[in-house]
Amino acid sequence: MKVTETALPGVLLLEPSVFEDDRGFFLETWSAARYRDAGVAADFVQSNQVRSRRGVLRGLHFQLVRPQSKLVWAISGEILDVAVDVRRGSTTFGRWFGAILSGENHRQMFVPAGFAHGYCVLSESADVAYLCSDYYRPAGDRGVRWDDPAIGIAWPPGEKVLSAKDRALPLLADATDLPA
Numbered sequence: 001m002k003v004t005e006t007a008l009p010g011v012l013l014l015e016p017s018v019f020e021d022d023r024g025f026f027l028e029t030w031s032a033a034r035y036r037d038a039g040v041a042a043d044f045v046q047s048n049q050v051r052s053r054r055g056v057l058r059g060l061h062f063q064l065v066r067p068q069s070k071l072v073w074a075i076s077g078e079i080l081d082v083a084v085d086v087r088r089g090s091t092t093f094g095r096w097f098g099a100i101l102s103g104e105n106h107r108q109m110f111v112p113a114g115f116a117h118g119y120c121v122l123s124e125s126a127d128v129a130y131l132c133s134d135y136y137r138p139a140g141d142r143g144v145r146w147d148d149p150a151i152g153i154a155w156p157p158g159e160k161v162l163s164a165k166d167r168a169l170p171l172l173a174d175a176t177d178l179p180a
Helices: 032-037
Strands: 002-005 012-015 019-021 024-026 046-053 057-063 070-076 078-085 096-102 108-111 115-121 125-132 141-143
Touching (some): 070 078
Antiparallel strands (some): 002 012, 019 024, 070 125, 078 115
């Protein structure tokens, strides 16, 4: 597995080994010992899968109470996956990292607790899977605006399809509940 450290401490871009032949391919999407050796220090307890269409933007979300680390990948289609450091006092507070994850490149992104996460679908549709280090708790759900100019994420051009909840998220400067 190839592991790339990013400019955000703890955010990793992972490229699992893929074994292909005329039947298709095989890869490990998770192996506790192998990933722990690669720097993914999380005990995952929940697995999620989401299907979205082109232009859907989900995020930027994080859990304040009982924060979650996430391991994210696209099973099919293509997304721009983004992590934003929302930890007050961090030297990289407000900075972001993004990478293309797809069913073709098999890349994964590890997003540690304390980072907001979101993605935008670039293909006609995409199936996205992610493992979480803690259970989702609606009362602890928080987020910041996807288009916050202070963060300056370079989202792809085109109309974005967002939930009402995501459209109402605050700017980072106005967010009162952020991790330490």
